[in-house]
Amino acid sequence: MIVRDFNELKNTNRAVSNEQWTSVRMLLADDNMGFSFHITTLKAGSDHTFHYKHHFESVYCISGNGQITELDNGTTHEIKPGVMYALNEHDHHRLVAGDEDLVMACCFNPPVTGKEVHREDGSYAPADELEQA
Amino acid sequence: MIVRDFNELKNTNRAVSNEQWTSVRMLLADDNMGFSFHITTLKAGSDHTFHYKHHFESVYCISGNGQITELDNGTTHEIKPGVMYALNEHDHHRLVAGDEDLVMACCFNPPVTGKEVHREDGSYAPADELEQA
Numbered sequence: 001m002i003v004r005d006f007n008e009l010k011n012t013n014r015a016v017s018n019e020q021w022t023s024v025r026m027l028l029a030d031d032n033m034g035f036s037f038h039i040t041t042l043k044a045g046s047d048h049t050f051h052y053k054h055h056f057e058s059v060y061c062i063s064g065n066g067q068i069t070e071l072d073n074g075t076t077h078e079i080k081p082g083v084m085y086a087l088n089e090h091d092h093h094r095l096v097a098g099d100e101d102l103v104m105a106c107c108f109n110p111p112v113t114g115k116e117v118h119r120e121d122g123s124y125a126p127a128d129e130l131e132q133a
Numbered sequence: 134m135i136v137r138d139f140n141e142l143k144n145t146n147r148a149v150s151n152e153q154w155t156s157v158r159m160l161l162a163d164d165n166m167g168f169s170f171h172i173t174t175l176k177a178g179s180d181h182t183f184h185y186k187h188h189f190e191s192v193y194c195i196s197g198n199g200q201i202t203e204l205d206n207g208t209t210h211e212i213k214p215g216v217m218y219a220l221n222e223h224d225h226h227r228l229v230a231g232d233e234d235l236v237m238a239c240c241f242n243p244p245v246t247g248k249e250v251h252r253e254d255g256s257y258a259p260a261d262e263l264e265q266a
Contacts, residue, residue, distance in 0.1 A: 001203050001224045006193075006215035026193065026217045033189045033219055034242035035168045056166045060139075060159065060238055062195055070134050082139035084159045086166055091134045105193055105238045109167035 002031060006039050016114075020046035029111035036111035042066070042095065042102040051092040051122035056109045058086040064102035069094045092122070135164060139172050149247075153179035162244035169244035175199070175228065175235040183251070184225040187259035189242045191219040197235035202227045225255070 004026055009015060014025045020043055027037040042048065044064075049071070066079040071092040077085065079095075079102065087093065095102075116124035137159055142148060147158045153176050160170040175181065177197075182204070199212040204225040210218065212228075212235065220226065228235075249257035 001201075001210075001226070002217075002219040002221055003201075003210045004217050004219075006217070027191055027219055031219065031221060033191060033221055033240075035191075035240055037191050037193065037217070037219075037240060039193070039215075058160055058166060058168075058170050060170065060172070062238075068134075068136075077134075077136045082172075084135075084137050084139070084170065086135040086137075086160055086164060086170075088135055088164060088166055093134070105195075107166075107168055107170060107240050109242075 002027070014114075019043075020048065023106075025112070025114055027111070029113045031111075034109070034111065036108045038106040038108070038112070040104045040106050042097045042104070044097050044099055044101050046097045048095045049093070049122050050095065050118070051090070052087060052108075053090050053121075053123040054110075054126035055112070055124060056087060056090070058084060058107045060084040060105045062103045062105055064100040065098035066102050067096050067098070069096075135160070147247075152176075153181065156239075158245070158247055160244070162246040164244075167242070167244065169241045171239040171241070171245070173237045173239050175230045175237070177230050177232055177234050179230045181228045182226070182255050183228065184223070184255035185220060185241075186223050186254075186256040187243075188245070188257060189220060189223070191217060191240045193217040193238045195236045195238055197233040198231035199235050200229050200231070202229075 009024050016023050023038045023040040061079050061083045067076050069076045142157050149156050156171045156173040194212050194216045202209045
């Protein structure tokens, strides 16, 4: 059994961040669960465009508020505690945090290795490209 | 993109419950994400023994308090907001909710179909046994 505490990991190298967001990697590929699990905090007012071309991701809002827009058709959905979105079609999307930080529980399949960086197109590379790099 | 709201689903047949717990199925196998995602509430004071012999599960505590015990070796861990446990060895375990309801974000691989029931040994049947049933 693996037991980990977000409040401890957030001060370690399992927390990846930039000015707009922090992602704490609770489970990564090397945990061999078949998915990765992250607690991601997006700062109030921050604005993100992502396009996970090689991953499925589900995102559940624990706290905060914001909006997600499907960039292929312009549809916007309100994000509030209890709302989940799932990118089952590798959806190109824009996520904007409202006047509170968004705290989100995120699952990725295939699991994130922890070595990915967001590329210019908002995607993560597939794991086999990372291995070749 | 799939968008679902826990606060709507909890009043539908996506919520499965007994006297001790309620599990709201945010994502199931037929969503084709490769995992399922559930928000599970375990009533204060309730006591559960589970053994997912055919699934990996991670469980993240959103709110509440309790304890998990590894039944193979007796080790007990405190559960509080921010703590996650992952059953990476199909661990036989006992979960006891404390003086508040435990609200947990749960990921299963392989994804739960929604047709499983807990068997006497605390497991869910593998999906291929369900298909044969």
